Each structure stands twice: as C-alpha cells, then as structure tokens.
Amino acid sequence: MANEAMTAQMRDGKGFIAALDQSGGSTPKALKLYGIEESEYSSDAEMFDHIHAMRTRIVRSPAFSGDKVIGAILFEDTMNREIGGMSSAQYLWQERGVVPFLKVDKGLEAAADGVKLMKPIPGLDDLLEKAVGHGIFGTKMRSVIDAADRKGIAEIVAQQFKIGAQILGHGLMPILEPEVTITIDDKGEAEGILREEIEKNLEQLGADEQVMLKLSLPTSDDFYRPLIEHPKVLRVVALSGGYSREEANALLAKNPGLIASFSRALTEGLSAQQSDEEFDARLAEAIDSIYTASIT
Template sequence: MNTEQMNRIHEGKGFIAALDQSGGSTPKALLLYGIKEDSYSNDEEMFELVHQMRTRIIKSPAFNSEYILAAILFKRTMDSTIDGRFTADYLWENKGIVPILKVDEGLAGLEDGVQMMKPFTDLHGLMRQAIEKNIFGTKMRSVIKEANAKGIKQIVEQQFDLGKQIFDHGLIPILEPEVDIHSADKEESEKLLKSEILNKLSALDKSVQLMFKLTIPTEDNFYRELIDDPHVVRVVALSGGYSQSEANEKLARNHGLIASFSRALSQGLTVGQTDEEFNQMLAQSIQAIYNASIT
C-alpha cells in the first residue's frame, strides 16, 4: 500500500471526484454532456466518447490536487491511457491525485427493499489487474430503497464481506450502501444502516481499514461516529441526484464528511464548450464542492 497516498486520503483537504459511470449510466452522462445516442452505434464507440470526456476533465488545469484528493475510475478508464500513460499513472504522477477503481458489476433486482450487488465474475482477478495498474482502492455500490431491516442487514453483510476480501489484497475498499434520496423513509433507513455498520465495525480485526461512501444524511452530522472510528480512513458523500447547489448546501452542514460527486461535479459541462469555457465551469464546480467539503 502506498503510504503517501494513504496519508493524502486520510488527512488531506479536498474531495474525491467520481468519474466512474458504467455501461448503464454512460448514455445519460454523455447526453448531459451534449452527445446524443445517435452519435455512436455500439458500446465501443460510446465508451471511447466517454473516455474523451473524462480525459478532458482530468487534463483540465482546474482538475488538480489542491482541491481533489482522488478520482474513482470505471474499469475501461483504468485500462485506457491519457497521453500514452495508463489513467491511474497519469492521475498520480502528473496530477498528484489518488486513483480508485469501481469494481461492482451492477445492481441485482429489488428484494426486501434493497438492491444488492450482482455476483462478482472474478474479484480476485480484478484485484490483480488493479494492483498491476497502481490502483489504491476500490468502490462498490448497492442501493437501499426502503427501511427494511432484513434487506439493509444483507446489504451491509455483502459490502463488508467483499470489503474484507479487497483489503486482504492490499487495497482500501470504499463500501457504498446508498440510501435512495427519494425514499419515503430515508431517515429510518439511515438509522438502520448506521446501526448495522457500527456492529460490523466493532467486530473487525484492528488491522482492517476501509472507507464509506454514503448518501448525505437527513440529520446533520449523523455519521460522526463512523468518521471517528479507527477502522475508517474517510467517509465521503455521494450527490445521489441532488443538484450541485443542493448537495453542497447539505454537505457543508456535515462536518468531516467530504464529497465524492459525479453528476454534481460534471454539471454544466458540455462537449461544445471552448476549452476556456469548459475549464472555467469545471473550476467553479470544483471550488464550490471543495468549500462544502472542508467544513
């Protein structure tokens, strides 16, 4: 494990950029960027276009280590290059930004009020690839739709079981049991979720370290216990469908919680902008998200 990267994630000021839209969310991300579905005819062309978008973001002078601690990548992005270098190496060596890999393979169907992660095809093989590409940590997402105690317990168990396997490979896992912001019982779901997480943390071996990516809570500073737990390197927040301004306003009220935004980060960026317009818009977004993350 890279000690310099660990210190940066654990103690650094800033936030984590989520650049990990996968197959299901890529068409929407491209559409928001101004690229319609009739602009590409297959997945290869689609992923090439989204890599061009991500490359433009990463290479922007606004995207720098003064504000951004790490970036979460989709596997195809990890396997792709920027200026002849693999993306993770470009991020760390050219930008000083820690590379993290999204590893889940999507969501299973709704059951007991939640969507678990689909079974992994080859987690250990993926970990080997990640290590070869100089990845620091991983991220995996599941979703809570209802305050169902059975479903939430199962989601937390799956996240922790896989997280421990990832940690055993020498990577830092980010567990992401997202609570849907549109859930009618969001606050009750958060209470059940925190209780299950604290139970799991109390049973961990002292050596295990991990991170969490969570929905901004209904009650301000609700995740303070997680942030302060010795097992936890950092707790970051997803924007979850909130607009950038709304996500920043809610985040700023949660001390010690930092952003890991995707749609809220790229909000307002379009393919037709000049580089000056693009960089200015990105700089404004990064500054606003950074300000909300250092409260």
C-alpha cells in the same frame, strides 16, 4: 512508498473525491448531459471512446489536481486506457496528485426486502490483481437501500463488508457504498438502521484494517459523526444522489468531516461543445464549490 502517501492523502487531505466511474447503462445518460447524443455513436466501443475523451478532458484540465481533488474513481475501461501517454491511474497520481480508485461492482440484483444487493462479481480476484498492477489505491462498489427494512439493510451491509474483506486481502482500500435513496419516505429511519449495521460490522475488522464509506447525504445534520470518528474508518464520503450541485453542496456543508464524492453534480454544466477556456472555467467553478463544501 506511493501507497503510504496515498493513504495519508485519503486520511488527511483537504478536498473531495471525483466519481468518474459511469459505466454500462449510465454512460449514455452521462454523455447526453455532456452534449453527445446516442445518434453520435453506434457501438459500445464508440460510446466508451466518447466517455474516455470526456474524462480525459476533465482530468487534464488545470483545475483538476490533488490540491482540491484528492481522489478519483474510475471505471475498468478507463483504468485500461491511457491519458497523456500513461496508464490512467498512473497519470492521475504522478501528474495530477490524485489518488486512483476503481469501481468493481457489476450492477444490482432485483429488489428484495427493500434493498438491491450487488450482483455477483465474477473474476474479482483477477481484477483486483490487475488494479494493483496499474497502481490503483482502492475500490468502490455500490448497492441501494429503498426502505427502512432491517433485514434487507443488514444483508446489504454484510455483503459490502464480505467483499470488502476480499479487497483488503489484495492490499487495496475498499469504499463501501450502501446508498440510501434520497426520495424514500423513511430515509431517516433507514439511515439509523444503516449506521447501526455498519458499526456492528466495523467491530469485526482486524486490528490494522480500515475501510472507507460512501453514503447518501443524511437527513439529520452530522448524523454520521460516529462513523467519521471511528478508528476503523479511513474516510467517509458522500454521494450527491440526485441532488443538484447547489443542493448537494448546501447539505454537505452541514456535515463537518464528511467530504464529497460527486459524479453528476461535478460534471453539471460541462459540454463537449464548450471551448477549452469555457470548459476549464466551468470545471474550476464546480471544483471550487465542492471543495469549499467539503472543507467547511
């Protein structure tokens, strides 16, 4: 079964997860970094056409394959479109050997108790059913920690696990992403509280249930080892969180067992104006460096 093969790849595969899920307010910034100015499109539809063309170029590049990129996270609009005459998720798995995930959150609430919880996700069950129909393996949802506030962090982790249970109910693998902002003064303390709260919630999962975790690169090397080795965790991945690719790779390499799930750090240096030869070479260089850091 495809799902069993995908699970095995997520558990044992050497490589990293590409985060190709910029959406809404983050898309103009991603396009600008890619060399497409806001003046070049006049509607959301045109904007998403541009971002889909960018993602298609990445996914169809010879460098982008399951040998090094074991998974990719998509935005809903990307899932609904085609690549190479196939649905995007099917193309990823069948043609590239890359496990497809879907971003399902709808953005963040206003800050309270040092955190930004996820906004409600209306129609989530319908979206999850649709994802299953497209051949999606799992989901990703992000919330943000801005301070070492135990009440806020406990609430953010509880929310992630509650919605994660709903996702598990559809046979999908949830990636829980309680991101710790890398610039806060009490980052290390916040990570300590976060790890404790995650461990508490993991114990509430069913005997056969697992989740994945997407966490900021930790202040202390190998800090998330207990989570990486936890039987209820399929894989722990790291976001680049504002670090350059070079910085993120250096930090990642100090955390054996933690693999990348980079977005901006993956596409850094890519441009719409590059020839296919130059684009593919730049992407291959990025993929090789992130892969090496992920398997160190």
